[in-house]
Amino acid sequence: MREPGQHASPGTALWQDALRALDLVKLAHRHAMASDRPSGPALSLRIRSGAGPVRDAYLAILKDFLGDRTPFLRIPASISVDALIGGLDVAATLQAGRPLSERGVLSRATHGVLLVPMAERLPVAQAAILARALDTGTVTDRQGRSHPAHFLLVVLDETRDGEEEMAGGLTDRLVLDICLDGISIHDMKPDGSACSDSQADAASPQPDQLPPIADDALALLAHITGQIADSSLRKLSSAARTARLLARLDDTSEVTAAHLQEALRLCLRIGEIQTTDYTQEDDQAPADPETGTGPPPQSTGETQETPDTQEPAELSLDDLFAEMSVSSETASREIVEALRNPMAGRANAKAKTGKSGARKTGSARGRPIGLTPRPPYDSARPDIAATLRAAIPWQRLRNPDLALHGWKAGMKIHILPSDFRYVRYRHRTESTAIFTVDASGSTALSRLAEAKGAIELLLGDCYVRRDQVALVAFRGREAEVLLEPTRSLVRAKRSLTGLPGGGPTPLANGIQRSLELAAQVRQRGQSPLIVYLTDGNANISLKGEPNRRQAATDARKLAQDGAFRGFQSVFIDIAPRPRPAAQELAKAMQADYCTLPYVSASGVSRIVSRYLAGRA
Amino acid sequence: MTHPFPFSAIVGQDEMKHALLLAAVEPGLGGVLVFGDRGTGKSTAVRALAGLLPELSLADGCQYNCTEENPSPHCSVCNGEAHPQRSLRPTPIVDLPLGVTEDRVCGALDLEKALLSGERAFEPGLLARAHRGFLYIDEVNLLEDHLVDLLLDVAASGVNVVEREGLSVRHPAKFIMIGSGNPEEGELRPQLLDRFGLSVDVGSPDDIETRVEVVRRRDAYELNPVSFHETWQAADLEIRDAILIAKKVIPSVNVPDESLRLAADLCIRLGVDGLRGELTLMRAGRAHAALDGRMEVTVADILSVAPMALCHRLRRDPLDEAGSVARVTRVIDEVVDQTVGHA
Numbered sequence: 001m002r003e004p005g006q007h008a009s010p011g012t013a014l015w016q017d018a019l020r021a022l023d024l025v026k027l028a029h030r031h032a033m034a035s036d037r038p039s040g041p042a043l044s045l046r047i048r049s050g051a052g053p054v055r056d057a058y059l060a061i062l063k064d065f066l067g068d069r070t071p072f073l074r075i076p077a078s079i080s081v082d083a084l085i086g087g088l089d090v091a092a093t094l095q096a097g098r099p100l101s102e103r104g105v106l107s108r109a110t111h112g113v114l115l116v117p118m119a120e121r122l123p124v125a126q127a128a129i130l131a132r133a134l135d136t137g138t139v140t141d142r143q144g145r146s147h148p149a150h151f152l153l154v155v156l157d158e159t160r161d162g163e164e165e166m167a168g169g170l171t172d173r174l175v176l177d178i179c180l181d182g183i184s185i186h187d188m189k190p191d192g193s194a195c196s197d198s199q200a201d202a203a204s205p206q207p208d209q210l211p212p213i214a215d216d217a218l219a220l221l222a223h224i225t226g227q228i229a230d231s232s233l234r235k236l237s238s239a240a241r242t243a244r245l246l247a248r249l250d251d252t253s254e255v256t257a258a259h260l261q262e263a264l265r266l267c268l269r270i271g272e273i274q275t276t277d278y279t280q281e282d283d284q285a286p287a288d289p290e291t292g293t294g295p296p297p298q299s300t301g302e303t304q305e306t307p308d309t310q311e312p313a314e315l316s317l318d319d320l321f322a323e324m325s326v327s328s329e330t331a332s333r334e335i336v337e338a339l340r341n342p343m344a345g346r347a348n349a350k351a352k353t354g355k356s357g358a359r360k361t362g363s364a365r366g367r368p369i370g371l372t373p374r375p376p377y378d379s380a381r382p383d384i385a386a387t388l389r390a391a392i393p394w395q396r397l398r399n400p401d402l403a404l405h406g407w408k409a410g411m412k413i414h415i416l417p418s419d420f421r422y423v424r425y426r427h428r429t430e431s432t433a434i435f436t437v438d439a440s441g442s443t444a445l446s447r448l449a450e451a452k453g454a455i456e457l458l459l460g461d462c463y464v465r466r467d468q469v470a471l472v473a474f475r476g477r478e479a480e481v482l483l484e485p486t487r488s489l490v491r492a493k494r495s496l497t498g499l500p501g502g503g504p505t506p507l508a509n510g511i512q513r514s515l516e517l518a519a520q521v522r523q524r525g526q527s528p529l530i531v532y533l534t535d536g537n538a539n540i541s542l543k544g545e546p547n548r549r550q551a552a553t554d555a556r557k558l559a560q561d562g563a564f565r566g567f568q569s570v571f572i573d574i575a576p577r578p579r580p581a582a583q584e585l586a587k588a589m590q591a592d593y594c595t596l597p598y599v600s601a602s603g604v605s606r607i608v609s610r611y612l613a614g615r616a
Numbered sequence: 617m618t619h620p621f622p623f624s625a626i627v628g629q630d631e632m633k634h635a636l637l638l639a640a641v642e643p644g645l646g647g648v649l650v651f652g653d654r655g656t657g658k659s660t661a662v663r664a665l666a667g668l669l670p671e672l673s674l675a676d677g678c679q680y681n682c683t684e685e686n687p688s689p690h691c692s693v694c695n696g697e698a699h700p701q702r703s704l705r706p707t708p709i710v711d712l713p714l715g716v717t718e719d720r721v722c723g724a725l726d727l728e729k730a731l732l733s734g735e736r737a738f739e740p741g742l743l744a745r746a747h748r749g750f751l752y753i754d755e756v757n758l759l760e761d762h763l764v765d766l767l768l769d770v771a772a773s774g775v776n777v778v779e780r781e782g783l784s785v786r787h788p789a790k791f792i793m794i795g796s797g798n799p800e801e802g803e804l805r806p807q808l809l810d811r812f813g814l815s816v817d818v819g820s821p822d823d824i825e826t827r828v829e830v831v832r833r834r835d836a837y838e839l840n841p842v843s844f845h846e847t848w849q850a851a852d853l854e855i856r857d858a859i860l861i862a863k864k865v866i867p868s869v870n871v872p873d874e875s876l877r878l879a880a881d882l883c884i885r886l887g888v889d890g891l892r893g894e895l896t897l898m899r900a901g902r903a904h905a906a907l908d909g910r911m912e913v914t915v916a917d918i919l920s921v922a923p924m925a926l927c928h929r930l931r932r933d934p935l936d937e938a939g940s941v942a943r944v945t946r947v948i949d950e951v952v953d954q955t956v957g958h959a
Contacts, residue, residue: 081713081715123715124714124715124755124758125713125714125715125716126715128713128714128715128754128755128758129713129714129715132711132713132754135659136663140711140713142720144745168654168798168800168801169654169754169755169798172654172655215828218828218831218832219824219825219828222824222827222828222831223824225827226820226822226824226827232653232654232655232656232820233655233656233657233820233821233827233830233831234654234655235655236827236830236831237655237830237831237834237835240831240835241835381717381719381724381727382727384725384730384782459803487801487802487803488799488800488801488802488803489803490799490800490803491800
């Protein structure tokens with residue numbers, strides 16, 4: 001059992017946690033191998049980290065663990081639904097002259113590992129299929145046949161702060177959740193494997209006999225997971241299971257408080273060491289090379305004392321309860337904070353956004369706009385007439401009979417994969433209206449209330465158009481995203497209660513935030529529409545200094561930048577007496593300018609609706 | 617998958633379980649919509665239904681789930697010369713995955729046959745497989761619009777019409793639609809919302825004992841599905857018998873005028889458009905009485921199904937902070953007060 005506090009650096013502690021997760025994976029894998037029927041859902045692992053040597057090394061250890069015979073499949077981030085579930089292999093079928101189906105990746109990964117890189121880019125449909133496979137252990141192919149799909153899912157989550165997130169249905173089902181960011185290459189020990197082979201062997205492969213978890217321990221877990229917002233029962237279930245696996249790994253007869261603590265850290269990241277907080281601890285690092293490498297002494301089972309003598313202090317359930325309640329509160333506060341402030345740390349977003357992010361794959365519906373030899377979207381079906389038309393000119397070359405004797409009834413047409421023609425469609429893309437609201441000054445409260453009303457009205461009738469709405473408010477020294485792009489009225493209502501208002505006007509900040517958000521929206525393949533609700537009277541510069549002239553220059557520069565990047569915007573002037581400066585600003589951002597001296601929710605919603613509906 | 621989690625072993629969530637049973641008893645109800653947090657047993661409950669439903673007599677090799685007396689005109693097996701072998705099989709519960717394409721849902725030209733033998737044959741889709749059974753759409757709020765339209769049309773008419781690729785096919789597709797989703801990820805179009813007969817909101821249980829019990833049972837199930845199934849089999853069979861009996865008696869359950877008047881009164885007070893609200897109330901009340909083994913729908917039956925039958929039909933007011941369930945219960949209280957006052 002390892003305590004995070006006893007290590008030299010937080011990076012090492014994180015690395016130890018990560019290795020511990022691997023030990024669990026190994027144990028679960030052995031269990032799965034030992035029994036002919038898989039017991040319970042397979043373990044799954046979410047690795048939060050950017051690409052880098054640490055992650056590569058980690059995956060290499062995982063691969064070594066499992067050996068060569070275990071399937072280890074890495075799927076491309078842009079995998080099609082067909083490739084996941086399997087179906088008719090058209091090329092092979094044509095070649096063989098009889099229907100041949102190919103096995104999907106999910107069924108091929110059975111008893112092995114399925115690695116999903118860049119999971120945050122995985123489309124909802126593919127995530128839903130993965131989630132279902134995790135639930136049922138089976139996958140249904142295109143022909144409706146069911147195949148076993150019992151695999152260890154390893155998800156590489158490269159989400160940065162505030163960028164798009166993985167599909168919720170999938171994240172909820174993942175069991176272990178570790179983070180490799182903040183581990184430097186020096187933190188990794190060469191003899192990384194904490195769990196020797198012999199130890200895992202000693203932990204006899206009897207999956208039915210995991211150490212039990214006591215009722216009060218389970219109640220404690222339930223309490224702690226219940227504290228976290230949006231925590232579902234699945235998380236509780238996976239924490240309980242992890243704690244039991246940990247106890248098995250340590251060969252104790254019962255789940256102890258330390259196991260619970262570790263399980264919470266590995267599954268829910270509660271009580272994880274913050275790499276940034278690392279300041280002292282130098283004096284008490286014992287640098288014990290044997291930490292956890294040897295099997296702990298056998299416990300006889302009549303006590304729940306932790307046998308590990310290196311434990312700094314014995315944890316009781318009550319201590320843990322107090323400690324964990326606090327840390328789960330901080331955790332939830334951090335989550336809330338992260339939700340409120342998703343753009344933190346994205347200063348250089350501008351450099352990498354542009355038209356390239358707005359790529360749109362072919363659409364499966366809409367107006368047909370022409371033919372293409374390549375499938376425009378997953379599982380597109382060839383257009384029969386166009387395919388035949390493409391194939392017929394080649395028949396003389398492909399069929400010698402035809403060249404010699406001419407066409408006869410009953411002759412077969414030779415069609416090659418290159419003849420396939422598909423219909424391309426185009427449809428209107430989804431829009432996201434980003435409201436950028438001036439929350440400064442004395443009229444802030446009523447203006448915000450009306451903006452809020454407008455958002456709710458728009459959401460109230462946006463299901464048909466599938467539009468989304470976001471809200472950026474600026475006041476005081478900074479701008480913040482109060483509502484991330486959402487289609488959900490429920491969520492909007494919750495985040496819009498109690499908006500703050502008043503103070504000076506950091507207009508440039510507001511524009512910058514909105515542009516960043518718009519770039520994000522475009523990266524997701526939707527078209528952003530920025531709606532500014534302000535009088536255009538900036539008095540705080542981008543740096544946060546009260547300097548009216550600098551503030552105006554900053555705002556104009558950013559406005560031009562937005563126009564240059566092609567974001568469509570609407571400028572609603574809400575000043576009682578509109579001034580030419582605001583009009584100029586609107587011109588700089590190439591926005592449509594309208595005045596609305598008496599802001600009303602229905603007025604704003606009407607204007608924005610017109611823009612959203614009018615886009616082709 | 618051979619043993620789904622037993623229905624009777626699901627802890628709590630009584631409203632959801634109740635709604636699913638009502639829908640199973642009365643196919644005319646128009647399905648159930650389950651909206652709520654993640655990990656509340658939505659999918660588990662739907663998959664568990666499979667263990668409760670009576671078996672259907674199906675012809676071997678038939679892809680349309682035809683009935684014996686009225687086979688689908690396109691089914692080559694049931695319309696063939698030879699009398700097909702029929703056997704009892706579980707009621708189909710068909711999963712409609714999110715990434716599904718239109719031709720997979722409603723069926724399309726059989727490309728294999730078209731390319732290999734030049735034959736123009738129809739390959740039935742998921743709707744044909746769901747005929748006489750259930751169609752389960754997880755994350756229904758994320759489903760593509762054009763699919764939603766298609767489902768709406770088929771669910772309302774009970775017939776799947778395919779006009780594409782030179783095919784003209786119509787075959788019966790009567791199924792009970794069950795949708796689930798998380799409202800935080802997106803709303804459902806009101807048109808689709810209205811088509812579901814019943815709608816229930818589910819939430820994670822708050823008290824620790826319930827949460828612990830859920831995890832305990834789940835764990836026991838995962839450890840040994842077979843023995844867990846045996847433990848709960850008796851309870852499941854009891855529910856199954858109740859469904860069977862209810863299905864049998866439901867045509868003769870009597871709905872007195874008093875109950876109908878109450879249903880109409882509720883709908884008028886809540887401003888529910890159209891008559892679908894009253895019809896659903898009546899059918900749900902009848903199913904409720906039949907499940908209870910009574911032959912007459914009482915006022916209490918109507919009141920107990922009113923929240924799930926009406927709360928999704930209220931005209932949505934985006935600026936109203938209180939949920940629609942609260943509005944329904946308020947009106948129910950009013951009505952109850954009045955009837956008590958009159959008596």
